[in-house]
Amino acid sequence: MPLNASAIYPSTDPNFITFPSRRSVVHSTNGMVACTQPLAAQAGQQILSNGGNAADAAVAVAAALNITEPSSTGIGGDMFCLFYNAETKKVSAMNGSGRSGAGGSLEQVQHDLVAKSGTAGAKIPTTSVHSVTVPGAAAGWVDTVERFGSGNLSLEQILAPAIKLGEEGFPVSEVAANAWSEGEELIRQASPNYGEMLKSDKNAQDGRRAPKAGELFANPGLAKTFRLLAKNGKAGFYKGEVAEALIKVVHDLGGHLQLEDLENHLKVGSEDVEAVSLKFSGQSVHEAQRASLHSENRTDSEKQGEKSNHSETPGGIDSEKHDEVQSPKEKHSVEIWEHPPNGQGIVALMALGIIEELERTGQISTWTKADHNSTQHLHAVIESLRIAFADANWWVTDPVIERVPTTELISRPYLAERAKLFSPDKASPVLSHGSPAHNHSDTVYFAVTDRFGNGISFINSNFAGFGTAIIPAGCGFTLQNRGSSFELAEGHPNVYAPGKRPYHTIIPAMITNPSDGSLHSVYGVMGGFMQPQGHVQVLLNMLTFKCNPQTALDAPRLCLGAGLPDEGDVMDRTVYLEEGIREDVVKELEALGHKVELVRGHKRKLFGKGQVIRCHVEDGRIVYSGGSDPRGDGAAYPG
Numbered sequence: 001m002p003l004n005a006s007a008i009y010p011s012t013d014p015n016f017i018t019f020p021s022r023r024s025v026v027h028s029t030n031g032m033v034a035c036t037q038p039l040a041a042q043a044g045q046q047i048l049s050n051g052g053n054a055a056d057a058a059v060a061v062a063a064a065l066n067i068t069e070p071s072s073t074g075i076g077g078d079m080f081c082l083f084y085n086a087e088t089k090k091v092s093a094m095n096g097s098g099r100s101g102a103g104g105s106l107e108q109v110q111h112d113l114v115a116k117s118g119t120a121g122a123k124i125p126t127t128s129v130h131s132v133t134v135p136g137a138a139a140g141w142v143d144t145v146e147r148f149g150s151g152n153l154s155l156e157q158i159l160a161p162a163i164k165l166g167e168e169g170f171p172v173s174e175v176a177a178n179a180w181s182e183g184e185e186l187i188r189q190a191s192p193n194y195g196e197m198l199k200s201d202k203n204a205q206d207g208r209r210a211p212k213a214g215e216l217f218a219n220p221g222l223a224k225t226f227r228l229l230a231k232n233g234k235a236g237f238y239k240g241e242v243a244e245a246l247i248k249v250v251h252d253l254g255g256h257l258q259l260e261d262l263e264n265h266l267k268v269g270s271e272d273v274e275a276v277s278l279k280f281s282g283q284s285v286h287e288a289q290r291a292s293l294h295s296e297n298r299t300d301s302e303k304q305g306e307k308s309n310h311s312e313t314p315g316g317i318d319s320e321k322h323d324e325v326q327s328p329k330e331k332h333s334v335e336i337w338e339h340p341p342n343g344q345g346i347v348a349l350m351a352l353g354i355i356e357e358l359e360r361t362g363q364i365s366t367w368t369k370a371d372h373n374s375t376q377h378l379h380a381v382i383e384s385l386r387i388a389f390a391d392a393n394w395w396v397t398d399p400v401i402e403r404v405p406t407t408e409l410i411s412r413p414y415l416a417e418r419a420k421l422f423s424p425d426k427a428s429p430v431l432s433h434g435s436p437a438h439n440h441s442d443t444v445y446f447a448v449t450d451r452f453g454n455g456i457s458f459i460n461s462n463f464a465g466f467g468t469a470i471i472p473a474g475c476g477f478t479l480q481n482r483g484s485s486f487e488l489a490e491g492h493p494n495v496y497a498p499g500k501r502p503y504h505t506i507i508p509a510m511i512t513n514p515s516d517g518s519l520h521s522v523y524g525v526m527g528g529f530m531q532p533q534g535h536v537q538v539l540l541n542m543l544t545f546k547c548n549p550q551t552a553l554d555a556p557r558l559c560l561g562a563g564l565p566d567e568g569d570v571m572d573r574t575v576y577l578e579e580g581i582r583e584d585v586v587k588e589l590e591a592l593g594h595k596v597e598l599v600r601g602h603k604r605k606l607f608g609k610g611q612v613i614r615c616h617v618e619d620g621r622i623v624y625s626g627g628s629d630p631r632g633d634g635a636a637y638p639g
Contacts, residue, residue: 023635025550025625031639032624033061034611035446036072036632039170040064043161044448047153048639054450055083055148056158057639058458059141063162063226065444066477067219068170069633070197070466071179072526073444075225075237076246077462077480078133079140080339082275082508083148086453089517091337091510093275094147095501096140098133098265099398100483101257102499109496110488112254124484124496126464127190129255131481133502134265135246137460138229138237143270148456156230163230166223166476169216173633177213178602183466184210187478190469191249196221196476197466221476238266245472246479253470264499276340278349278410279514281333282356283367283544334520334543337510338535341396341404345507347532350388352539353415354422355380363424372545373556373581375588376424381540382560382575382594383422385533389560391418397494398501404493427593445508445526447611449624450639455522455613457508463528507531511539519615521549525629527608530559534608542612549612549627549636556580557607559599578607604631611636 026032031054033044043064044057052060058081066074079096109130110120116128124131145155172180187194188206198208199217211217228236237243243262250257336352338345358364364380371377395404408414421428449455467480485503486496494503505528511520521542525534534557541552556578577586579600590596599606609632614625626636 023550023554023627023630025548025627026636026638028624028626028638029451029621031057031448031450032613032626032636033057033446033448033639034613034626034628034634034636035061035065036444036609036629036634037065037068037173037176038634038637039068039165040446041634041637043165045637045639046161047158048450050157051150051152052158052450053148053150053152053452054448054454054456055144056150056153057450058446058448058456059144059149059155060158060161061446061448062137062141062444062458062460063159064165065446065460067162067165067222068173069176069179069444070219070478071176071183072462072465073460074462074467074477074480075137075141075222075229076135076477077460077467078136078482078504078506079458079460080343080504080506080508081140081144081459082337082339082457082510083144084455084510084512084519084522085148086519089512091275091277091512092148093273093339094140094143095271095273095339095342096136096143097342097482097501097504098136099261099499099501100133100486100496101261102264103258103261104256104496104498106488106490106496108256120488122488124486124488126481126484127186127468128481128484129250129253129468129470131483132250132255132257132468132470132479133483134257134261135237135480136265136270139234139265140270142229142234144456144458147272154230155233159226159230163223163226166219166226169218172211172213172215172217174213175605175631175633177211179465179605180210181212183469187466187469187471190466190478191253191471193249193471193473194469196471196474197469197478219476221474223476225475225477234266234269238262242472242475245475249470249472250479273340275337276346276349276406276410277335277337278353279333279335280352280356282352282359283540285334285543286332333514335512335514336535336539337512339507340399340406342398342501343504343507344392344396344529344532345509345535346396346406346409347385347388347392348507348509348535349410350391350415350418351381351384351532351536353410353412354384354387354419355536357412357416357419358384358422361419363419363422367544369545372541373585375585375592378558378577378581378585378589379424379592379594380422381536382558382589383428385536385560386428387418387421388532389529392503395493396503401497401500402493425592445524445531445609445611447522447524447613447626449519449522449613449615453519453622455510455519455615457510457522457524459506459508459524459526461506461526463505505529505531507535509535518617521612521614523610523612525608525610527605530606530608533557533559534610538610538612542614549614549625551627553610553612553627553629559606559608576606578604607631
């Protein structure tokens, strides 16, 4: 008699995900997909093989991830992306996030919360129907194809691999199975349609349960939703049967979204926004860049310019007056690109700018490989991130509704002032960023490049795990709970208001070479408020500590003030350190005044799951080198 899947694939094994991976970097000249699910990567590879570009493939990956990893992402959530166009050497950003209902109000939400639980609290609970905002992902997928796609493939062709997975079923992977199991009770309690996201089993409660690793799971409702989107474009989601089912389940649970809110998103679509960037040359990054520029990759004018600029300019990354004559240090900086608010990408840029300022003023040393995950290194990263988050918690919100001083926040003078809060000898009293990932914030981040030299950094999220886990009948997806990021205190820039987008945790990232505008890396780290923290750590791993794309992701990470899923305090001051960081470092950080907790096993998902694709030119051809986080189920796959 054959063994069942649970005997073959024991995803609950306490030793699983205890140790780092032994993965090689994956190389390709025909593009690359790096994501958390092999079947989703296969969908992207298929699109690349059929003549699509990176943007086309990204939408195929996003849809297939919705099928295979619904605990992290879905069409009921939001998306952001950065797209690098190889012809223009321009980085474009697109905001695919939705808004609160236009007919709602702060007073109404507070009244409803008090009526249900006796108190309104500081934020909308993640399980409340009032945390449902208009899903932006469906429009974002369509707009990605229309604005950045190759034009060679239809939306029906791009969504076909995901539709097939949904209709025929797929074997569930290990990390996904574990997250599904953790979310089972939430799914069961969220709405009467819970059976659509659970597997039939006559021996289970109500005849349904979460699928286990290695078991097949089909989602025909989601496949039908994708077919409607493929056939009718955005109208297939924001009008008609999907829209009506969405509004009905929200109303049945006491929510206030209206069909008009969905139709408005259909009309306005995703917003084209200006990506924000910071040139960074601190912590030996300029030396790594100089070493990586082979002579055949530089023009004669670049070589000559390098010879003519011998003096270094104090201050590194700043300022407009250095544009005409760059120092060698500036010339070999990197430019880090992030999505602007209402995303939190400026946190990563601010933290990196503060780190560079601390180095420039001698408060921290220039780190060597031996300093990686040392007390000095981690203390500086912790404090820089804490200062950046303190600002972001106040300022990041919908810039259409409230002024967000993005340029000022990443300016050299402002970061120099904020760096004065740092002490090399003790943890600072700077307030925590308020509401980091104390809620279980799951997201999928993935990177795609193509043979034409384009790259896309793409992120799609339900926010907390399955989001609200509320399922519109017959549609096969859960609704996000992004509205729980709103503040409920009047006077706060991010306070709940009708037709408004909240503080958003999802942030894609890119790195370019300022010397010629070429693409350096497409990268990101998913996981709620861990994301900018991961961006800083992985970048430093690659460029300061000389890690390759895979080892940069393998290395143990820190996550400050984030709490463990559904367990943290709103003002949590804890610094969570991943298993693998030395015991003496833990003790030394505690001596500086940090409250430290070591995290092991499956709880390591707190540190996010990242992807990296680096680029270089060899004999006139682009070579992509990819890594994928061992904390996830996926890998980097050649196109």
